[in-house]
Amino acid sequence: MADLKLKDVEKTYGGTVQVLRDIDLEIETGELIVFVGPSGCGKSTLLRMIAGLEKITGGTLEIDGMVVNDVPPSERGIAMVFQSYALYPHMTVYDNMAFALKIAGKSKSEIDAAVRAAADKLQLTNFLDRLPKALSGGQRQRVAIGRSIVRDPKVYLFDEPLSNLDAALRVATRIEIAQLKEQMPDSTMIYVTHDQVEAMTLASRIVVLAGGGIAQVGSPLDLYEKPNSTFVAQFIGSPAMNLLGGRIVGTGDQTTLQLDEGAGTIISHYPSRPEDEGAEVKVGIRPEDMIATDGPEFAYSGKVDITEALGEVTLLYFEKSAPDHDPVIAKLTGIHKDKRGQEVHLTAKPEKVHVFKDGISLLHRDEDVFLPGVQPH
C-alpha cells in the first residue's frame, strides 16, 4: 500500500550534534525492513523520524510519493508499536484499541467491527474487558500490535517490540509477527532491533546502520554472504567473522592469498585485478566455515585457549596474537573437548573466504561504501 523514500535524511540535535546523515533508502510496498546496528547508531531515531515523533532536520521523507516532513504523525498513515508497549493503563484492552478510531470520529459500529476483527486476529477476544495490568507481557504486546492494526495504516513501525519479553515468549511472538506479516502481504513494515536472529528471520531486507549512516542494505543472506565492508562482515553473524591479515599473491577470477599466520596459500572465490598483486588485505572467514586440516596449506594456525562445547558444535577460541586483538574463533561441528591446549590448523573452502582491501570487500569495491568508523560490537 505504501512506498517510502528517504532522501539525504539527516538528524542534528541543537545544530551541532549530528546523529544521522545522508540516509538514502527506498522501501517498497509489502517489504519488511529491519534496521539493525550497534546501540547508539540512531536506528530508533530514524524510526521515530519516520513516525513523526522526531523532526527531520535535513532531506526529505516521502510516503506514497508525498513529502511528509511536516505532516503530523497521525496523518502520515503510520502506526507504531513501542518497546514498552505504551498501552494506556487506565483503559481496557477494547478502549486501547478503539482510542485512535474514537479520536478520528468513526461511528460506534465501525469501531466495534475493527476492534473485534483485530482482537480475533490476535486471539485477544477474551481479554477485551481487561485492563493492561491484568495481562502478561506477551498479551500486552499483542494489544499494542492490535492497536496499530485497527488503524489500518500504510506503514507499521516496530521499535524493538520483543526486547521486553523473556526468551521463550520472544521466539513465539517473533513467529506471530512473521505470520501477521504473511496475512497482510500489502502492508509495509519497518522493524528496529538489535537482535540479529530477529533481523535474519523476519526481514525481507536488512538495513545496517552504524556511525550515523547506512553501512549496507540487502537481503539477510546477501549481508551474510557478501558483506560490503569489514564492519558489516563482523556485525552480521555470531560469533563475528574472523579477520586475518594477509597478502594477495595471485589475481584473476579467483584470488590466491598468503596469510600471516598460515602456511602455503589459500584461494578465495572473490575476483581480483592484476594491480592487486601484493596488496595487504584482510581475509574474512566465519567461525562456522573454518575447517580443521592436517594438510600442508592452511589459513591459520594457533593454540586453542578455551573450548565451549555446545553439543551440536564446539567453539574453539585461539590464543590472541596481541592483547587488543580479537581471538580467532572456529565453530566445528561435533564435540572436540580434547582440542584445548593443542595446536590446530584451520582452512576454509574458496567460496567461504572473503577478501577486504582497505576495509571494503573486493566484490563491492566499485560501490560507494560507507565505512562507519566504529567497532561492530
Next chain:
Amino acid sequence: MSPIIQGIITIIIGVGGCVAYFYFANLVLDKVIFPARGEKAGRNINRANAVRPWIFLFPAMFALGLYLVYPVVGSFMRSLYNRAGDEFIGFGNYAQLLASEDFRVAFFNNILWVIFVPAAATFLGLLSAQLTDRLKWGNIAKSLIFMPMAISFVGASLIWKFVYAQDPDIGIINAIRAALGADPLDPLQIPFWNNFFLMVILIWIQTGFAMVILSAALRGIPEETVEAAIIDGANPFQIFFKIKVPQIKSTIMVVWTTITVLVLKVFDIVYTMTGGNFDTEILPSYMMDFMFRDDGLATAVAFVIMVTVLPVMIWNIRQSRAEMR
C-alpha cells in the same frame, strides 16, 4: 544542665525505655507468666504467642488512645454539658446550634468553601503544573507559585487586606476601578461574593501545593503513552484530558481531599479579614467565637466539623489503600 545534654539524655531514656519495654515484657512473658517448661510447656508456648502481639501493640494503642481517642470522646462528652460544664443538657448545645441563624450561615459558607477551594486549587495546580513543565523558565514560575505556601495564613491575609483595601492608593482592585473611573468599594462587604474573595486567599496559598504534587505525578507518566496518543491522532487537549489526567487521577484525588481537610480547619483567614462579619463566618471561626466563653457550644461545633470531615477522610483512606493494592 545544658540543653544538649538534656536532649541526649532524653533520647537515651526514650529509646532505651522502648527497647527495655519490649525486651523485659517479652522476658517476663516467656519466663515467668507462661514458662516453656514443665508438663504444660506446649500449652504455655501457644498462650504466650497469643498474648505477645498485644503486649507489643500496647504502647502504640495506649498513645493513640490518650492522644486521639480520649480527646474525641472527651470533646463529645463536653459538648453534652452546659456552658459551665457542671450540668448535663444532652443535645441541648446541638439544638441551640441548629436554631441559630449564624450557625446556619457558617455551615452554608463552609459548604461553599469545601466545594470551591479544593476544586479551584486542584484545577489551577494541575494547569500550572502542565504549563510550567513545558516552559524553559518553568522552574522560576513554579517557585513563584509555590511561594505563598511558605506564608502563614495570617500573613497571607494581611497581604490580601492590602489587595482588597478600599483606598485606591493602597488596594489594587480599587486602583483598577479608579483607573476605569468607578467609585471605590470594599470587596469584603459585598454580600455572598465576599466569601469567594476570602476563598481566593486560600486558593492562592494552596495552588502551589497542588502544583508541586501534580507536577511530580505528570512527570511520572510514561512518555511512550503520550507518543502513542500523538500517533493515534490525539490533539494536545485530548492528550491532556484523556491520557494524562486519567493516569494521575488517584493523585488528583489525594490532593483534592488533602485540601478539603485543610479547608475545614482554616479559621485564620476569616478571623483576620472580616472577623466573621458581613456573613462570612465559617465553622472553625464560628467555633473560635465561643471558645473559652462557652466550651460546651464550641465543642459541639468542633464535633459538627469532625462529622463533616469524616466521610472525606474515610474516602481518602480507602483511596490510598486501593492504590497500595
